[in-house]
Amino acid sequence: MSSSESNDQSQPAYKSRLRELHPSTRAILAGYASKFSERSVKPPLFRTSTFEFSSAEEGRQFFQRAYHLPGDDGKEPGLIYSRLNNPNVEIWEDKMVAIENGAAFAAAFPSGMSAISTTLLALLPVGARILYTDPVYGGTYFFLEHFGERFGYSARAVDTSDLSAVESALDNSPQPYDMVFLETPSNPSMTITDIQAVVQLIRTRNGARTLIAVDNTFLGPVFQHPFLQGVDLVFYSATKFLGGHSDLIAGIVLAGEGRGKDLIGVIRDFRTILGGTLAADTAWMLTRSLETCWLRMERQAEKATKVATALAQHPKVERVLFPGLLSENDGPSYVTYKKQCTGPGSMITFYLKDAGFKEASRFLDAVKICHLAVSLGGTESLIEHPRTMTHSDMSEDDLERCKITNSMIRLSVGLESSKDLVRDLFDALDQI
Numbered sequence: 001m002s003s004s005e006s007n008d009q010s011q012p013a014y015k016s017r018l019r020e021l022h023p024s025t026r027a028i029l030a031g032y033a034s035k036f037s038e039r040s041v042k043p044p045l046f047r048t049s050t051f052e053f054s055s056a057e058e059g060r061q062f063f064q065r066a067y068h069l070p071g072d073d074g075k076e077p078g079l080i081y082s083r084l085n086n087p088n089v090e091i092w093e094d095k096m097v098a099i100e101n102g103a104a105f106a107a108a109f110p111s112g113m114s115a116i117s118t119t120l121l122a123l124l125p126v127g128a129r130i131l132y133t134d135p136v137y138g139g140t141y142f143f144l145e146h147f148g149e150r151f152g153y154s155a156r157a158v159d160t161s162d163l164s165a166v167e168s169a170l171d172n173s174p175q176p177y178d179m180v181f182l183e184t185p186s187n188p189s190m191t192i193t194d195i196q197a198v199v200q201l202i203r204t205r206n207g208a209r210t211l212i213a214v215d216n217t218f219l220g221p222v223f224q225h226p227f228l229q230g231v232d233l234v235f236y237s238a239t240k241f242l243g244g245h246s247d248l249i250a251g252i253v254l255a256g257e258g259r260g261k262d263l264i265g266v267i268r269d270f271r272t273i274l275g276g277t278l279a280a281d282t283a284w285m286l287t288r289s290l291e292t293c294w295l296r297m298e299r300q301a302e303k304a305t306k307v308a309t310a311l312a313q314h315p316k317v318e319r320v321l322f323p324g325l326l327s328e329n330d331g332p333s334y335v336t337y338k339k340q341c342t343g344p345g346s347m348i349t350f351y352l353k354d355a356g357f358k359e360a361s362r363f364l365d366a367v368k369i370c371h372l373a374v375s376l377g378g379t380e381s382l383i384e385h386p387r388t389m390t391h392s393d394m395s396e397d398d399l400e401r402c403k404i405t406n407s408m409i410r411l412s413v414g415l416e417s418s419k420d421l422v423r424d425l426f427d428a429l430d431q432i
């Protein structure tokens with residue numbers, strides 16, 4: 001590869017070859033060419049609210065495109081104002097499109113919830129019908145169950161890892177669903193949904209009418225690639241593994257070829273007017289973090305496998321939910337995990353034996369290396385109590401059904417030595 005070609009994404013040869021490269025290489029190469037910025041190897045930070053037009057005519061044309069006014073030629077509008085677009089945000093979006101297999105378009109947001117809520121507001125009609133994974137991330141649940149009413153949504157939670165439950169929900173719905181929102185593995189129950197099978201059930205009934213979205217925060221972009229299973233939208237809380245250092249809040253939605261262009265176009269219009277725009281500084285940090293995404297997630301998964309294996313053997317631990325511990329005895333979950341995921345990730349959920357809130361608290365107060373904090377996907381290990389923290393907004397019925405009990409603990413394994421982590425957890429288990 002000649003150096004000028006390898007460094008120049010404007011050349012079609014580079015673009016076509018990019019797809020042949022491993023995503024970890026794309027994460028480093030894609031989205032930015034030094035020749036546009038004084039040959040600076042790393043992108044400069046465009047900390048500006050507004051951009052100068054080269055002429056009044058150019059300004060007129062950019063607005064025509066940005067606001068879809070008569071005469072809009074459908075091209076990218078050009079840089080206007082950082083609520084609409086900013087080079088650092090675009091570099092990160094372009095990198096994300098390059099590393100997510102099957103993605104073609106993206107819109108970045110200042111949080112994962114902003115990505116999810118803005119997308120739903122942009123794409124769903126008033127009175128939309130939504131089927132979603134039970135359980136789902138607490139904020140998503142809150143939006144669908146509490147705010148959704150204002151927009152006339154009817155949202156229904158189903159254990160999407162159970163295909164017969166999905167089938168009967170689809171068959172019993174008087175009208176087709178407008179959206180099916182999947183989260184797999186689910187948070188915090190770690191249930192695994194067969195994305196391809198759900199896509200098939202929906203497409204054979206409703207064709208493309210139903211938008212299918214996956215929140216891929218737990219395993220992607222390294223271990224799970226939902227566009228390859230035919231979904232329309234992929235969400236990330238970039239606060240987690242994409243940022244990877246627990247030092248920022250951000251989110252993104254991606255879409256595939258074909259109608260993905262229109263979907264992201266509408267989402268961007270809503271983003272511009274609702275005003276939830278990612279800051280250039282945060283986009284710059286995410287661009288840097290992406291370069292180590294594979295390194296971090298692969299190492300964290302190795303460490304999590306060791307921690308989960310050790311926990312599973314401890315007499316005070318009743319049960320460990322971790323994809324890497326699934327075996328043939330676990331039936332469909334194991335089969336789905338094997339065909340859909342290329343690694344287990346680093347989220348572990350486990351149940352303490354014979355424990356109520358008091359025992360769980362004693363354990364959580366005794367850990368020293370793991371931080372007692374919500375969030376996940378950082379370089380440091382984080383431990384929390386879903387029932388009273390991340391999922392405390394769920395109703396008693398929902399908590400019982402999803403087995404989010406007082407004895408359940410959620411652990412995000414970071415990059416500390418797995419030996420130190422196991423010792424810390426075992427010492428704390430002795431305190432119960």
Ligand SMILES: *Cc1c(COP(=O)(O)O)cnc(C)c1O
Pocket residue numbers: 111112113114137139140183187215217218236237238239240249250251
């Ligand atoms: C954290 C999280 C979100 C929300 O993201 P924020 O960046 O906190 O807004 C959504 N989905 C999942 C699975 C998450 O873990």
